[in-house]
Amino acid sequence: MFHTKIMRRLLIVAPLAITAMLGATPISAAEPKAGGTLNTTSSGYRTLNPAVQSGAATGIPGSQIFAGLVLIDENYKASPYLAESWTISDDNLTYSFKLVEGAKFHDGQPITSEDVAFSLETVKANHPFGKAMFSNVATVETPDASTAVFRLSAPIPGLLLSMEPLLLPIIPKHVYGDGQDLKKHPRNMENVVGSGPFKVAENTPAEKLVLVKNEDFFIEGRPYLDKLVFSIVKDSLTRVLMMEKGEIDYVGFSGIRATDAGRLEKTGRLTVTTEGYGAVGYIHYLELNLRDKPFSDLKVREALAHAIDTSFIAKILFGGRVDAGTGPLHTGSVFYSGDVPSFEADLDKAAALLDEAGYPVGANDERFSFTLDIPSWAKQAHGPMGEYIQSQLGKIGIKVELRQAPDFGTWVKRISSFDYQATMNGSFNYPDPVIGVHRHFDCDNIRNVIWSNTQGYCDPAMDALLDAAAIETDLDKRKATYAEIQRKAVEDLIFIYMPQDFTATVYSDKVGNPPSSVFGPLAPWHEVYLKD
């Protein structure tokens, strides 16, 4: 699986290299032009303030309305945004940010270091991952209006990643600092005052969100677009038809199925790409309740891993448009390592392992049976995967009962009260594994909360690795620790990892500079323009 990844990279690079050698100049990018309205969609949101809510529905418009201190590029490198420069002390415990001169909020008030300090406190206290990201930030000092100094109690290796507008949006203290609960602040939806490239012009949550160009944006000449219109469309089929017809120009997290991709590409106008999801990195997995037999037995889990052919799923169910994936980290992550045990597809081996584990074939050619929950969300992926698993395990004498959750609430209840045997599931890595990966493995995080360590995995050796990785500031050492974590996670089969999700951005050939960083559509769109 690892090799296919490298091969694919080579295949992409090779023609480019050849072109370069021949001295052919690539078609030069057209000069970006200002103006125009970009039509896009949203599935609906309950707040526009990403300081208090994670997820793409809030994050996409939120990153347009609010600016962050830095931007992360396609190589995970931080570049200046609201912070024009910064210094990091040798012990990695002090980060000093210098803000851009003259930056203003949408209501004309200056953006100061006070606002940065306030934003950090807000995110730390209210964002679902606030503590995971910033609990080691002890204080933010504000020696003057344009300098914010972050003092850390312990190093945070991924700190700059968390300074993207998505994760640390700079919100106005003079609006939100009135003592009201930030999670329910009326200004999260009405009369929103932001700091980013676009301002809210119209917000009718049932119908549409209109953002217009912030003429006073702190980057000269940006944004290019005059207007962004998010039509609220919940039905993914309707969205596909709108793209096909050309009613919308750009959609991130489009929710289309791999089978729709070809249909959209056939129009000749649309590009479908899975690039730009490395930072949030969505991972599918089969979650087994490790508390009870038979799944408490590693041999049984190994048998399952041998029976389920993930490359088949990637090829057939996802149309070969996704990486098979190998473990807890997305292949787009800097910390991804493919050096993990592999369980080749082999039904005989699976059967032998089950015999060894004490589950011989009994009456009706059956070894044991279990119920596999299928969540109501991401049905297009979970449904077919569940059916495939059912048929594969049937071949080795395991009877799988599929239980389709009628809706999100029912499924969440089952999983978070540990009242299940197995479920299809999946979660986001988020830019730093500390946020999105540790939560599933940490002994302390076995809680009645969805997407915590609901399966009940606990190993002190794993905890030690996680603790080390959380504060390791040397990139190579940290990579090595994560490689070990990935190896151990797959060895212990904490989850049985499925192919990576087909999360796709769709855009028309009218769109110039589609957001290309690791945050993809969740990054600001100030460089996006419309061609003639």
Place this chain on the structure above:
Amino acid sequence: MVKSLSKRIGNAVILLLAVLVLNFTLIHIAPGDPVEVLAGEMGGATPELLAELHADFGLDQPFHIQLFTYLGNVLHGNLGHSFYYDKPVTELILDRMGATLLLVITALLFALLVGTALGVASAQKRNSLLSNLVTILSLAGFSAPVFWIGIMLILLLSVAVPIFPIAGMATADEPEGTFAYIFDVAQHLVLPVLTLASIYLAFYSRLSRASMLEVLESDYIRTARAKGLSRFLVVYKHALRNAVLPVVTFAGLQFAQVISGAVLVETVFAWPGLGTLAFESILRRDSPTLLGILFFSAVLVLIVNIVVDIAYRVIDPRISAK
């Protein structure tokens, strides 16, 4: 008439109370927890936050207290606060009511008028081409799922032959001027109305056809013909009044179904109305919003039924004479 009307209104109030208690209980029995759904949408949350939200929403109270608090609020004209949108439910409903009423009433009127006209026309020549066509169309409209019809109409009249927009109630980038806006909304209205009306159109055409056939056989029609009245006058003055009564009865009864049909149609066409809101509220376990919408629809259905009662008397004066 006034007496019977006041009796009806009295019944309606009792009925509404029953609707409230029943719905509240049903939603309470359904598995799932709005706080967990919210936490899920946030991308996870701490147990402390979950507890805080439970207390906030009053979900930590025993069932009977929650029920009585809710009933008390409704009696004071307060439909409560949406868990999800964190807004008064009344405001949410008022925001979206217009869109739904526009869709539902247009669809119902369209179905009623066109359905009856088709039925009456096809009743006059029983085995004509028109008559057979109406029968086939109504069978198709009757048996096809409404969302399928919606998607097919989009594919046909919006993608293949781009006459109408796919979704929404108005072009996202609104045209200037009131007239342009009305025209724009009218354009967006066509496909959802056709979709929603298709089922009822089929039904009304069948019903009015059958009823017309029956009436045309009756003695007074023969008498009317015998005394030499024109065919037009016989059909549209004498027969239609009687033939249309069952259609009106059904239109009243079916109003509730049209509203539920709107849920699917609104979802397919991204129509910003109550149907979409109801659907979402179920998924999110946003019980105050859902209860509010159900209460509102119940009131609407009752009003329509009272209106139908009055309509009977207008169409057939013999009813009030009794």
